[in-house]
Amino acid sequence: MKLKELIKRILISIFIMLLFYISISIFDPLHSENNKSLDFKKNPEIQKIKPKKPVKIKLKRTSTGKYSWDLTGDDVEEIVKIDKRLRKLLNTE
DSSP states (O other), X not given: OHHHHHHHHHHXXXXXXXXXXXXXXXXXXXXXXXXXGOOOOOOHHHHHOOOOXXXXXXXXXXXXXXXXXXXXXXXXXXXXXXXXXXXXXXXXX
């Protein structure tokens, strides 16, 4: 009785593995014939665009409770905008 159950489980496992393999081979997009016609090209305009570096803020608090900060970054307009926002939020003038 145990031998029959063991053989049955082995056959079921093999059947499941075969179904899995067949389903992968049928639906695998890397091996489809449609991908042979795809042509990848690099667009030089996209390569020239550099991501913006964020403005770095070093916030300092004095012993009297007042705040000061150092802002560093590449975009001057962004630094000025952040400085105005910090002055507004921290109520310093």
